[in-house]
Amino acid sequence: MERNRSDEKTRRKPSGAAVPRADLTEALYRAFFEEWAERGFSALSLERVAARAGAGKAAIYRRFPSRLAFADAAISTLGLQIALPQAEHKTLAEDILALLLRARAVLRHPLARRILPDLHAEAARSAEMRAINDRLALARREQAEALLNRAVCRGQLPEQVDRDLALDLMVAPLYWRMVVRGVTPSRAELAMQSRAIEAGLKASTRDRARQ
Structure with missing residues (x-):
């Protein structure tokens, strides 16, 4: 057969x-x-x-x-997931809140909370790990910079905004609270934080213009 x-x-x-x-x-x-x-x-x-x-x-x-x-x-794969494009909102505070909510979702993961401090410690000892850590940070900062560009286009921030300071302010307080202190903020607390960041960015820009 x-x-x-x-x-x-x-x-x-x-x-x-x-x-x-x-x-x-x-x-x-x-x-x-x-x-x-x-x-x-x-x-x-x-x-x-x-x-x-x-x-x-x-x-x-x-x-x-x-x-x-x-x-x-x-880590690069994780960075791409963190940097997925976000929907545009009408105000800078709403855009910042959306960014913080996404960062909270990443930072509240138990693996992320344990790995990130160790990643930073390894980066302090190893130039190769420092480069990897920097690429992960760059993915986050590129996403936040797109948010700043939208705010400038809408006239909610001036063109001369201190971008390095702004990018540090976006997520650093949330990272400190969640990873260093081990506290997960509520949505209401993040909304308050987003308004405070918005006010701080506008105030720092006015101060910079007077210098």
Whole structure:
């Protein structure tokens, strides 16, 4: 009896190098962050990461040549998620509130709360980790700068606004409260904070113009 060629093709395994699967890559990222949160980057084991993801260590090295490269890819992916475009609102305070709500969603995650302080500590010791940390910060600052540009176009902030100061003010108080103090603010508290940031930016711009 002649074998069905379509069945044979279905059963045949692909030859050549294995193709990295997106779902496995995502599982490896999750396992990497879980391992990092539990043990810190300095004690992070790629063998344990692979085991958490239900994969072999070879699955990691097909994607990343080193632990640092793995961290770079995982953090860059997180940075892109944080920097997703936000809807435009009518006022600067509303735009700031939307940014703070998104930052709160990231910072309230238990893994983020444990990893971020360790990331900053590693960045203080390692130039390579400093570069990775800077790219993550840049993703956040680019999103916040788009918010400032909209406010300038609407006439809610002058063109000469101190952008470095403004970008620091946007999320730094929230980071301090959530990551350093371990307190999660309510939406009402974030709305108050957004109005305070708006007022501070306008006041600092007036002071700068008088200098």
